[in-house]
Amino acid sequence: MPKAGKDIDYSLYLVTGRDLLPAGKTYLQSLEEAIQGGVTTVQVREKDADTGEFLEIAQQTIALCAKHNIPVLINDRVDIALAAKAAGVHLGQTDMPIAVARALLPPHSIIGISCTTSEHARAAIQSSADYVGLGAVYDTSTKDVSAPGKVRGVQGIREMLGVLEGSGVRAVAIGGVKSTNLLRTLHGCSSPTGHALDGVAVVSDIVASLEPRAAAERLSSTFGAWHAVPRAPSSFSSASAGYTSARVVEAAAALLSTLRRVKPLVHQITNNVVKTQSANVTLALGGSPIMAETPVEQAELARAPGGLLINFGTIGDLAGMLEAGHHANLNGKPVVFDPVGVGATAHRRQVSRQLLNTWQATVIKGNAAEIGTLAALDEVKAQGVDSVGGFRDPAAVVRLLARQERCIVLLSGPVDYVSDGTTVLKLGNGHELLGQITGAGCILGTAVAAFCGASSMASGDLGAGTLVKGDMLIAAAAGTLALTIAAELAAGRSEVRGPGTFLPVLIDELAALTEEKILSRAKIEVEA
Structure with a gap:
């Protein structure tokens, strides 16, 4: 058997559940096929079996897994682990204390424990647990998670991972994890400093x-691809791309021409106040708008190349928002999230958490109050959908x-800030009339x-090597520059x-925007 503790590969951690087996599949047949597919650790969970049956299942499991050098842990029952000579146990918060289990089990046995709070994670460190199971990430039918706080979401898992950082205690996420949400789980659960999960537990x-x-x-394969990429904070850095103010401006200008050439479908689930002007802005820039909220349409729409905007200003079809973001993630389509007025009500905050626990945003765009709410800062207050005040830094x-969210963040205001977590672009264009029309922030999201x-649709480098396909930091900056430069040009028009007269002229100026206008007018500072 493998060595215990830190040498164990927790990446694909299978928790058994014989009651879930489909017709025609035996337990051992299913288990062996799962191991052949890449399972690296197995936990035998038998909630309803008596002692004799549990022991028999444990022994059969260990015999099979030994052929593949896979460690087997026993859920809850230290006596079964001892009798079956398992690699260790997994304990719950109300089970035997880790210290007592450690005294009973052979040296080097693996002991893991379930954690649902940061306090649990701290206690696991103090008790010298080898690993922790963090959850529940999502709702699940295999365990009762109906009590308040039991479903933690990716943000709750991320918080617990932060507690574990530097402790040497390994971590797996558990609860509703499946192939369709695994990428979001891995992205969303990683701590702000890059500390990532060691594995996922799947039932x-x-x-x-x-x-x-x-x-x-x-x-x-998904977990392996994810872990092949470094997760240190430097993985956010744009420094390797050699960003300078001049290069960002050139790239943004080049991307405008690309947009008009490829004509991306811009799928928008947005608030009722701005649908018409958002569609007109999309057309003026060269894209193709579609406003579709019905959940049944989302899988098909996500297969069309382009971008997705989810703006919940009037919180319409939540089910459509959930489905749209989920399918966009599956198809590698960028998702722009505009949490309009998220700080105004508890309902908006709850919906925002639900969305960000379901799919991975590519860009989060908001004013100071909205960004402050998502970052759990109280420097700026919300007044409806508007901000009162600004950030010191x-x-x-x-x-x-x-x-925190492992995405691009755009803070809109008199001066706009865009960051990937390391590099910050400070954008100085714009005009005060933007703040005097309804939905200016919403059309910025568009x-x-x-x-x-x-x-996302570009091929290779653009603009003599100034822009690489999929550079969403540049894309967010380019969208901001396009709107703010057009606003300056519109405000200068005699009509x-x-x-009241500004908005239609703004759309005219967006349609008339050129690379040359961006190159000559853009105001950008780069902070790395």
């Missing part, structure tokens, strides 16, 4: 499958939230989604006499 996605080997292979705030969609 039904493998055990209930008629093809457990294929199910395990999907999970294993906005660059630090956007860096913080970008690292512009960013259009440029992100264009970037504009105030906000």
